[in-house]
Amino acid sequence: MSVFDGLKFRKVYSPIHNLDPRMKFAYVIAIFVVAIIFYQVIPLLVLFFMQIPFVLLARVQRQWLRSLRGAAFLAAFIFIINVVTTYFTSGYTFTAINIENSTAMTLRFIVLVESFSVFFLTTSPDHLGLALEESRVPYEFAFAFTTAVRFVPVLAEEAQTIMDAQKARGLELEKGGLLKRIRNYIPILIPLIVSAIRRSLELAEAMESRAWGAAKKRTNLYSLKLHKGDFALLAITIGILALAVYAHFNVAVPTVSSLLGF
């Protein structure tokens, strides 16, 4: 079940969780853009450290570190590929500048991962669905999204039940080579899919019975309102973007190697 634990959401209250998801998304996109604008280590490092106050305010350090650890393998891969290709393109030598550029590429990737993970760790699916609705995404899509999230734990539980039932009948999941192991899961998947389809029919029936599609203009129990914090975040976002664009055109960003005197 631990695999699915990460997909369960809990209601958490923190200054960051309470922010408007649209503002948070704008912030993430701004970080994304800035990370693309710069290819030097120093600004990327600044970007990296800038997320940490958000993580601490939202008290999601543990999950955040876990997601970074998940990205570590890919980051290492990016670093090595960069080092190797620059080794060949710059005449079979390792130069400090090349290593630094490779580090910057890797950092860029990490910054992207970290900012998106902060977004998803601090935005409840409920909020996200609401944001989708309010940004005029057709309600069907927003509904499909929240319902999918709602049924993840249900299906996970059901998968577990089916696994137990099939094991009780003598199915051995951890037996044989890779292909055989994959094939072992067929007796789990088929009942799971069949019951999911049956479930979706019942769900459709319940939706019909609760006046799905009655009014042209649907209303919503909740509404997103911008608070002080949201405006602050908006100001920060604009500030970062403006500063980044200014620095990009007017400031010669020094490299770490030049600062160290290589």
Add this chain to the structure above:
Amino acid sequence: MALIEIKNLTYTYPGASKPSINDVSLKVEKGEFVLITGPSGCGKTTLCRCFNGLVPHFYQGELKGEISVAGLDTLKHHTYEMAKHVGLVFQNPENQLFALSIEKDVAFGLENNGVDRVEMRRRVDEVLQQTGIYDIRERSPHEISGGQQQRVAIAAVLAMEPEIIVLDEPTSFLDPLSAQKIFEVIFKLNREQGITVILVEHRLDLTAKYTNHLIVMDEGKIRFEGDPRQILSNEETRLIGVGIPKATLLYQMLKKEGLNLNNATPLSSEELADQLLEALKVE
């Protein structure tokens, strides 16, 4: 005119060889508490689906006869129109809740009808309190027990302020105590707000005492309809496979052995206990 009137209704699901409901006629008056029972596959669930137009709009298939519910012909009015008049609560509580929080789920029908936010908030809070789930309104459906989930489902249909609530075996996934609590909620709605209730149930032990209009179905037909005391003391009812309340069975056994109790057949243990106490006092 009665609140629900069904005349010679016959319905066959698409692809089925024989009809699931066969020549059913039925009248339900406003404010009644109707109990429908019968063995599995007798057409109870199909009948429930007829009340709000899921049959034939959602299921298609072949329908003959007339149905009028709350003055509306369900053949001409879609399920979403009927939803304002008839609330349907299903058997499996898990598959009728789709939102990420309980209050959002309760609001679902109102949102669909385009009710404005202030009014929606008022109605949602009201029904949450009526069904005793106000304190858990921000939880997610998968975090609460089956009994609570079923209360959410009831609250959700109640929010639309229907005249009729139809419950299709609402307690078959629940333990006896949660079931009893659900029945009490339903009975209170019927008693205090005059909502017409149609309850499909196997657990007559817990529910027979609430009704004076019992319907026994078998093989798509209504076999018996009327006073539960009379129907449940009928030997044929037991043979169909209806779970006769234990108090009623015991009463019959005692009567056979010659113990003379107060004449009315009891429907619950409490009634039987009273009769026994009375009999013992006299002797």
